[in-house]
Amino acid sequence: MSSFLKFSRCFLLLGQMKKAVLDASAKSTSGLEQGDVFQLGHFDQCMGVGSFGQYCLADVRLEGYRLRAQVSRQMSTENSTIVHWGVCVPASCADSDVGRLLQMTTGSREVTIPERGCHRESGNGKTSTAEVVYASVITFFVLMVLASTCYHVRSMYRSGSEKQSTFRCVLMSFSVVENLRKLVQDSKDDHGLGCINGIKSVAMFFILGSHALLFMAGGATYNPGFHGEQAKLLRNAFLLNSPLLVDTFLLLSGFLFARLILIELDKRRGKVNFLVLYVLRYVRLTPAYVAIMALYATWLPRLGSGPLWDQRMLLEQSRCQSSWWLNVLYINNYVGTDRLCMFQSWYLATDTQLFVLAPLLLYPLWKYGRRAGMTLAALVAAVSVLIPFCVTYFGQLDPSFMIFTDEVVDVQSNYYFQNVYVKTHMRATGYIFGIFVGYLVHWMQQKK
Template sequence: MLTLGVCFALLSAVSAENENITLGAKDLVRLYRTAHTLGVSESILSKISEKLTSEKSDFAYGDSDGTVRIDAVDESPDYASSVVLASDLLSLSSAVANVKAEACKEQGYRFLDGLIKNQRWALKMFDASAKSPQGLLFGSSYHLGNFDECVGVDVVDNGTTSRGQYCLATIKWRHGDEVKKVRTGRGETLRWAVCVPSACDAQSVEGFVSDVLALSVGNKTRVVVSERDCYTRRPIDINRLDIAFLSLIMFFGMILLFTTVYEIYSIKWGQNKGTAHEILISFSIINNVKKIISTKQNNTLGLECIAGIKAIAMIFILAGHACTFIASGPVMDSEAWDRLIRNPANSFMLSNTLLVDSFLFLSAFLFSRLLLIELDKRRGRLNVLPILIVRYIRVTPAYFVVILFYMTWLPKIGVGPLWEDRMRLEQERCLASWWANILYVNNYVNTDYLCMFQSWYLAVDTQLFFLAPIFIYSLWHWRRFGLVLTACMTLVSLAIPSIITYRGRLDPTLLIYAKELTDFATNPYFRDVYMKTHNKITSYIMGILTGFILHKIQKQNYEFSKLLKVFGWTTSVILGTITTFSISVFYQDWYKYNAIEAAAYVSLHGFSWSITNAWLIIACATGNGGILGRLLTYKIFVPIARLTFCAYLVNGIVELYYLGQLRHPVHITFFTVLANGTSHVLLTFLLGMILCVMFESPLHGIEKTILRLISRPVLSDNAIKNGSSDVISRNTSQSKLDS
């Protein structure tokens, strides 16, 4: 027996080939009887009957002999009728009839009428929705339909406007507890795109999709649709905060333009003296770009390799973020990422957390090294409070500008299938916890509303920065006591994460499973363990100790013996290799979890990596760096190192934009990940340079000028030649991770 949908599909298909086809009264009776048998609602039947008999209908016209003639619809292409599958039309009809919201139901009926009449706008809405899943058994869990086709529907028919609304429903399959423990793959959810009338709210769409699935797969699924999952074109909603942020940007833009013109004038006419001149050109685009791209360091401490370490580490950190977002977003093959992470050759990217530890190490090392110089110079009489205040002033303005962007214009700069869900969520989190970010306590406070997934580092670095003077001063003033205190703190820092890991039977480190990192803020390990300061102390303490050791070596002009250099490099290479590649073990199918192993690894791998970093810096600073030391001092790394802080701040924008605007799932291979990751890194540094030129570099220039007027800088020119404090000040923990 033909279903009602089959009948309409056949009628529609034949009409595309023959402009005049008649339907006898007996056939119409059979069609009507079939509809009753299938339980199609009376309201739908009455509308169909009206369309088939009304003289005003564009679809059917009555003839004098009592037959019904179906006319082809000129606006529909010939192939469009074949799109309307019979089972889909039947399930859609029943689902629309069950919608409770009257406005949504009425537009749903108009949509069905449009399908029956082969109207292009209705066919576009149907065509834009995801159909029968392809590659479901292959692991394809994102069926995104056609976003732009859906939201592009905007027609007026008989005085009624029909607009398309794109909704991405989450379909949750019911599985046993054993299946839920699997960490690989993409989970037990399916993202399904539907194009519905704009009058339908999320609850109506949720019920609609549930009813459609109930007819096809039964009631074994649960459908979730939130307001953030739906998008329709509408005017941009601008509030006072949006206007305030835009005004701030325009204000700084005007200052940059004015000061740039002033600098051009001063260069031409030679008027380049005085404090007012220095403050004005601090905002000039020409001046700031020249500072950023300059390859001069003028460093007498032998720390030129720091720029290379920072630049390379930041490049791989950003690449790691890109890989995580690519892998956790829409992909065609859910197993592809799992195959990549099982390959030991890719362990360096999986050890991305070690590179973050490297920045904590460098921050502590530079602060320790420069503060010890100042203590020697001032014989221990040093007021630490200005150091802490200056550090806060240096880091916070650019950071706060990015937070404001998250709170205001981030959701308004694009559209896409995942845009509303991800961008609105980020905006809500930043509106709820921006104050925790600028107080640098967001890794402990309001962690459920983490604003900027990467911002945890700034909180950790700031908190440890405020504690660092205690250990640095102890090492300088009470050498033995300071060493004992630092050693005890190192042991405590090793014990804390080990105990937490053993008692909670936790992972040995943050494991990059795509299924678990679709949203960093909801990952329990990341939120409750990874970003906590008490689990990150080891690298910082080792950095302070390394700064003290190098200070003594350079102060006493200590020469390394050949045996010591061989031992140092051998130990460093072995520890670096083991810590980098050992993480691959935890991704293998054959690995069985052991709490003791995890507890030992979580502490020792960071400690070993710190030893590797310590020797590398000491060797390079004392002229024993060899080929690696020469590589790290290449001038190309200097400008990149200056941009690390701002690049780190804006990286979340690049990654979220990529994910939000993605129209189709990505096929993951090593090449596609490498290509996408490279583009993300380049875009991040480009955006970071804009932020640096507009905010970070100008404020840094003003700060130097003011400090020089008030008093000698706390961490100043003592370590550099030619009176230039730019390089050293950028290498203190201020400019950070400079991030």
């Protein structure tokens, strides 16, 4: 009886709501034949009425729609029967009331409100201890940057040279002026490999574009059918297969590391402390890496709003809160892949693992000469090609990570992404060939 009274009150309040609030709700479906299952209404208009209203995004199953999408050779999906329906209702309405209202208006027998599916204008909420700590640390470093930059600018206009003390060196390392100078200065000796920068730029351009496409394909779009039609065109193949472009960076990483190590081995006659290299890499990468993960785990959900924002960002936050330590150890591509903190972080784990293993190939290449070294490199390269072939063939998997809507709504939960795409033994080929090319370039430059 109590629930009926609450529903009746919600229903009566709905009839008294302002026109702007009622107008913010999705009235009917449109574009279902094109696969548009996001009927969002108007989120900002609903939230603009203040504490009186709330925006809810419900999952409504509509009978009679069976638009099947062929995702790959192994699977197809009926992805258009569940419609994500946005409504603006009184803030006093419970989730169950919203569900019953939508059942009445849509005729659907199955309406569910996902967790965090309703949004109220209730302020930003209480700040957690972790958020305060993160903000304090970032503020400290911002103040350090400002202080050191001011000190640097002041010292530039002072006559005479100042004594180079440890304190001054530490302070200058935070100077914006000093760091910009180092970033834009020309390399004194690039060994004739300046073209590498161009390759990096082109690869980065396509990788950024492909990742934008990835999120568009898995998000709310007006005409998702257009994506399916464009996927059939040969001219768009380079975008649909863009996950393979990441191998460009693995190849360059292997190439540059090989050049560095081989030069050092020549200089030091084989006496290179690889442990020091590992520690230096860890110290160089991890602080900035941790800062971004901490942002995900604390403030990220507060940085925006929208119909899907809380569902997506709070999920990212919970994953980083539970598995950040796997990222710090650089094993997150093998352990806890179902709760991966930042889906793009798999690359750092893979690259770091290959960095640790690379000396096992590089040292024999340098030590035993070109013939024996090249034989070993060819053998390792063949194994690195054979492993992905066997995994793909016997597992009857797709040849690469396929960008289809159902597959990329939540990338971290995708089976191929978790079990194939992020694994080092599946991505080692590019890195190994990079080492191989780096050795050849080093050998040819020595001959000159």
